[in-house]
Amino acid sequence: MTGFLFKRLLQAAFVVMVVTLIVAWAVRLTGDPALMLTSGSANVTEADLARIREGLGLNEPFLVQYFNTLAGLFTWDFGRSFVGGTQVSLLIASALPATLALAFASMAVAILISIPLGIRAAVSRGKWADQLIRITSLIGLSFPNFWLATMLVLIFSITLRWLPPSGMSGWQSFIMPALTMGVILTATNVRLVRTTMLEVLQSQYIMVARAKGLSERTVLYKHALRNCAIPLITYMGLQFGGLLGGVVVVERVFNWPGMGSLAFDAVAARDYPVLQSVIMVLSLLIVSVNLLVDIAYGLVDPRIRTE
Amino acid sequence: MNKKTLSTTAMALLLSAGLALPAAAQGTLTVSSPQDPGSWDPIDTFLVNWASVATNIYDGLTYRGPDMELVPALATGWEELDEGTRIRFTLREGVTFHNGEPFNAEAVKFTFDRLLGDEGAAGPQQSNYTSIDSVEIIDDYTVDFHLGAPDPVLLTKLAGYGAMIVPPQYASEVSEEEFNLNPVGTGPFSFVSYEPRIGINLEAFEDHWGGAPQLANLNYRFITEPSTAVAELQSGGVDLVIPPTIPIGMISTIEQDPRLSVVSTPGPTVYSLRFNTRDGITADERVRRALIMAVDRDTIVEAILGGEASVIASLQGELSFGFDPALEPLPYDPEAARALLAEAGVAPGSQVQIDIRGNDATFNEVVQAISAYLAQVGITASIQPYETNVLLNDIIPQGRTGAMFQQSWGGWTFDYDNTAYSMYHSGEKWNPYDSDPELDALLESQRPMTDRDAREEVLHEIARYTAERALEMPIYNLNAIYAVSDRVQNFVPAPDSRLRLTDVTVE
Numbered sequence: 001m002t003g004f005l006f007k008r009l010l011q012a013a014f015v016v017m018v019v020t021l022i023v024a025w026a027v028r029l030t031g032d033p034a035l036m037l038t039s040g041s042a043n044v045t046e047a048d049l050a051r052i053r054e055g056l057g058l059n060e061p062f063l064v065q066y067f068n069t070l071a072g073l074f075t076w077d078f079g080r081s082f083v084g085g086t087q088v089s090l091l092i093a094s095a096l097p098a099t100l101a102l103a104f105a106s107m108a109v110a111i112l113i114s115i116p117l118g119i120r121a122a123v124s125r126g127k128w129a130d131q132l133i134r135i136t137s138l139i140g141l142s143f144p145n146f147w148l149a150t151m152l153v154l155i156f157s158i159t160l161r162w163l164p165p166s167g168m169s170g171w172q173s174f175i176m177p178a179l180t181m182g183v184i185l186t187a188t189n190v191r192l193v194r195t196t197m198l199e200v201l202q203s204q205y206i207m208v209a210r211a212k213g214l215s216e217r218t219v220l221y222k223h224a225l226r227n228c229a230i231p232l233i234t235y236m237g238l239q240f241g242g243l244l245g246g247v248v249v250v251e252r253v254f255n256w257p258g259m260g261s262l263a264f265d266a267v268a269a270r271d272y273p274v275l276q277s278v279i280m281v282l283s284l285l286i287v288s289v290n291l292l293v294d295i296a297y298g299l300v301d302p303r304i305r306t307e
Numbered sequence: 308m309n310k311k312t313l314s315t316t317a318m319a320l321l322l323s324a325g326l327a328l329p330a331a332a333q334g335t336l337t338v339s340s341p342q343d344p345g346s347w348d349p350i351d352t353f354l355v356n357w358a359s360v361a362t363n364i365y366d367g368l369t370y371r372g373p374d375m376e377l378v379p380a381l382a383t384g385w386e387e388l389d390e391g392t393r394i395r396f397t398l399r400e401g402v403t404f405h406n407g408e409p410f411n412a413e414a415v416k417f418t419f420d421r422l423l424g425d426e427g428a429a430g431p432q433q434s435n436y437t438s439i440d441s442v443e444i445i446d447d448y449t450v451d452f453h454l455g456a457p458d459p460v461l462l463t464k465l466a467g468y469g470a471m472i473v474p475p476q477y478a479s480e481v482s483e484e485e486f487n488l489n490p491v492g493t494g495p496f497s498f499v500s501y502e503p504r505i506g507i508n509l510e511a512f513e514d515h516w517g518g519a520p521q522l523a524n525l526n527y528r529f530i531t532e533p534s535t536a537v538a539e540l541q542s543g544g545v546d547l548v549i550p551p552t553i554p555i556g557m558i559s560t561i562e563q564d565p566r567l568s569v570v571s572t573p574g575p576t577v578y579s580l581r582f583n584t585r586d587g588i589t590a591d592e593r594v595r596r597a598l599i600m601a602v603d604r605d606t607i608v609e610a611i612l613g614g615e616a617s618v619i620a621s622l623q624g625e626l627s628f629g630f631d632p633a634l635e636p637l638p639y640d641p642e643a644a645r646a647l648l649a650e651a652g653v654a655p656g657s658q659v660q661i662d663i664r665g666n667d668a669t670f671n672e673v674v675q676a677i678s679a680y681l682a683q684v685g686i687t688a689s690i691q692p693y694e695t696n697v698l699l700n701d702i703i704p705q706g707r708t709g710a711m712f713q714q715s716w717g718g719w720t721f722d723y724d725n726t727a728y729s730m731y732h733s734g735e736k737w738n739p740y741d742s743d744p745e746l747d748a749l750l751e752s753q754r755p756m757t758d759r760d761a762r763e764e765v766l767h768e769i770a771r772y773t774a775e776r777a778l779e780m781p782i783y784n785l786n787a788i789y790a791v792s793d794r795v796q797n798f799v800p801a802p803d804s805r806l807r808l809t810d811v812t813v814e
Binding site: 030031032035036037048051052055081083084085086087090091094095150153154157158161164165166167168252253254255257261262265270 | 342343344345346351352353354428429430431433434483484487488502503504505528529530531532534535538539541542543544694696697699700
C-alpha cells in the first residue's frame with residue numbers, strides 16, 4: 001500500500017508541475033503586462049516600461065519566476081497582483097470558498113435530482129416513465145449552460161423579480177448558478193444511476209429482500225442504493241473535480257466572485273501571478289480529489305493496488 | 308449650569324442648527340462598473356474605472372466636470388510664470404481630508420514628491436507628470452510647480468488620476484497595501500468598505516468644501532458581463548451602468564424597458580484604420596484617399612453603431628482640444644475613388660489586408676462593412692483578426708501590419724497632442740511607417756506653447772495636414788454609453804467616465 005501511495009503522490013506532484021509550467025510559459029507568450037498597465041497613457045517611454053517591468057519582477061529569469069510561484073504553495077505567499085498590487089493570497093482566500101460553495105451546491109442539486117429520477121427510471125425500465133426521464137435528461141445534457149443561465153435570469157430575476165440576477169449574497173443567490181451547473185450534471189448522473197441500479201436490481205439479494213416482504217421503498221433506497229454507492233461516489237468525486245475547473249462560464253454570467261472569474265480577468269489583464277496561482281491551486285485540488293478516489297479504490301479493491 | 312440645562316441647551320442648539328441646514332444627504336445609488344482596479348491609490352493605475360469611482364473620493368488642484376471646463380478645485384487660482392516653466396497655485400483654505408487631516412501646501416508637495424519619487428516609479432502614473440521637476444512650498448496655502456519645460460496639458464492632468472491629493476500623515480503612516488485598500492481623500496464621498504472584485508461602498512462626506520452631496524451612500528458593484536449588468540439594472544439591483552460596459556447591440560434591449568434609459572455623450576475614443584504608408588499600394592497618397600472615399604462612413608455610423616458615434620475627419624472627436632469643426636471628412640464618392648485608383652494604376656481586384664483586434668465585436672462588424680464597400684471599387688480586402696495584445700505589441704510597433712490596421716485611441720485629457728504626437732512623430736512606437744520632417748516640426752512646435760489659442764491653431768494645422776496626406780481612414784468617435792434606471796434624477800453623463808455623483812438624487 002505504501003508503494004502504491006508513493007507512486008500516486010509522485011504522479012500527482014508531476015501533473016501539478018507540468019500544468020503550472022505550461023500555464024506559466026504560455027501566458028508569457030501573450031504579451032507584456034507593463035504595456036497592458038500603461039496602454040491608457042500616451043507618454044510612456046521604453047524607460048518607463050523597463051522600470052515597470054523591473055517593479056513587477058519580470059526581469060528575473062523565467063524559471064526563477066516560476067519557482068517563486070510554486071514556492072507560494074508552501075508559504076501561502078503568491079506575490080502580488082499586477083493590477084493594483086493586491087496580495088494574490090488574499091484574492092484566492094476570498095475566491096476559493098466562493099467556488100467551493102458553488103460547486104457543493106451544484107453537486108447537491110445534481111444528487112437530489114438524479115438519484116430519485118435514476119432509480120425511478122431503472123424500476124420502470126422500458127416503460128413511459130423511463131423513456132420520459134431518459135429523454136428529459138438528454139435535453140438537459142444538450143443545454144448550453146450560458147443559455148440556461150440567461151433564461152433563468154430572464155424568468156426569475158427580471159420578470160418575476162424573485163432572485164438576485166448576480167453576485168453572491170445570501171442563499172437566494174446560490175439558486176440559479178447551482179441549478180445551471182447542477183442540471184447539466186444531472187443529465188449524465190441520471191443515466192449512471194439508472195445503469196448501476198439496473199445491475200443491482202438483477203442480483204439475488206434484492207429478490208430475497210423483496211421475498212421477505214420489505215416495502216419497495218426500503219428495498220430500493222436501503223438495499224439497492226447502498227450497493228450502487230461505490231461507483232456513484234467515485235464518479236461524482238471526479239465530477240466535483242471537473243466542476244472546479246468548469247465554473248468559469250457560470251461564474252461570469254452570474255458575476256460570481258470565484259476562481260473562474262478571477263482566472264478569466266487575470267488572463268485579460270496578463271496578470272501572471274494571479275493566473276498562475278489560481279491554476280496551481282485548482283489543479284492541485286483536482287489532482288487531490290483524483291488521488292483520494294484512487295486511494296479509495298485501492299483500499300476497496302486490492303487488485304488496483306498491485307496494478 | 309447643571310447637567311440637565313446643559314443637555315436642554317444642547318438639544319435646542321442642535322434643533323435650530325438642524326432647521327437651518329439644508330436637507331441632509333439621503334438615499335443610496337448603486338453603480339455597476341465593469342472593472343475592479345485592485346487598488347485605490349492614485350499612483351497605482353491608469354484604469355478608467357479607477358477614476359470613475361475615485362473622482363468621488365479624491366480632489367485635484369483643478370477639476371474638470373462633464374462640461375469639460377477646467378475649474379478651480381483644491382487650488383482656488385493659478386498663475387503661469389517664467390514663460391510657463393513655473394505655475395503658482397493658491398490653495399483653498401479650511402479643507403480637511405476624510406480622516407480629519409488638514410489640506411495645505413505640505414499635502415500638495417507630499418503628493419507630488421510621492422508620485423514622482425520611488426513609490427510612484429513602480430506605477431504607471433509617473434510618466435504622465437514628468438514635466439514637473441519639483442513642488443516648492445511658498446507658504447501654507449501657496450505652492451510653486453517648477454517645470455522642466457512648459458506643459459500645456461498639465462492643468463488638465465492635475466484634475467485626475469495620479470495628481471489626486473493624498474493625506475501626508477495617513478499615507479506615510481500606513482503601509483502601501485493599507486492605503487491601496489482604504490483610500491482617504493478630500494472628495495465629496497468618503498470610503499466605507501471595499502471587497503476585492505465585488506464592490507466598494509462610499510458615504511457622503513458632509514464637510515466637503517463644495518457642500519455635502521445629495522446622496523447618503525454611493526455603492527459600486529464590479530460587473531464585467533454586459534448582459535449581467537443589464538439584468539441587474541432591470542431587476543433593480545443597480546441603478547446605473549457606466550462605460551465601458553454596454554455594447555451597441557444591447558441598447559435596444561434597454562430602451563424597450565420603460566423604467567430604463569440610455570444616456571450618451573461623445574467619448575474619448577476614436578476609431579480608425581491606419582495605412583501602411585511605406586509599402587504596397589497604400590504608399591500612394593491617391594490610393595489612400597480613394598480607399599477613404601470608397602467607404603460610406605455615415606451609413607456605418609447609423610446602421611452599425613445605432614447613431615452612437617460621429618464621423619470624424621481627423622483622429623479626434625468634437626470634445627478634443629484641437630478639434631476643428633471646419634475640417635470636413637472626405638466625402639463618400641465611389642466614382643471619384645475608382646478614378647483615383649485608376650490614376651494610381653491600381654488594377655481592379657488588388658488585395659489589401661486589414662488587421663484588427665479580434666475581440667472587438669462592434670468594430671469587427673464595421674470592418675466587414677468597410678470590406679464590402681472596398682469591393683465595390685474593385686479592392687479585395689482580407690480581414691486579419693489578432694489578439695489585442697499581439698496586435699499592439701508585436702504587429703503594429705514592429706511594422707508587420709497589412710495595408711491597413713485598426714487603431715482605436717483616446718486619452719482622458721481630450722487633447723489632440725496626446726494622439727497626434729504618438730501617431731505621427733517620427734520614431735514613435737505607434738508610427739512604424741511614416742517619417743515626415745514637416746509634420747515632426749509642427750508637432751514639436753506646439754508642445755511648449757502656453758498660449759492656448761496659438762497652440763490650438765497649430766493643432767488644427769496638424770489635423771489638416773494629416774487629413775491632406777490621408778495618413779489614416781478616420782472613421783468615428785464613439786459615444787460613452789450609460790444605462791440609467793428611472794429612480795435616478797439629475798444624472799449628467801461624463802465623456803471621460805469620471806462621474807462625480809454629488810448632484811444625483813434617487814427616488
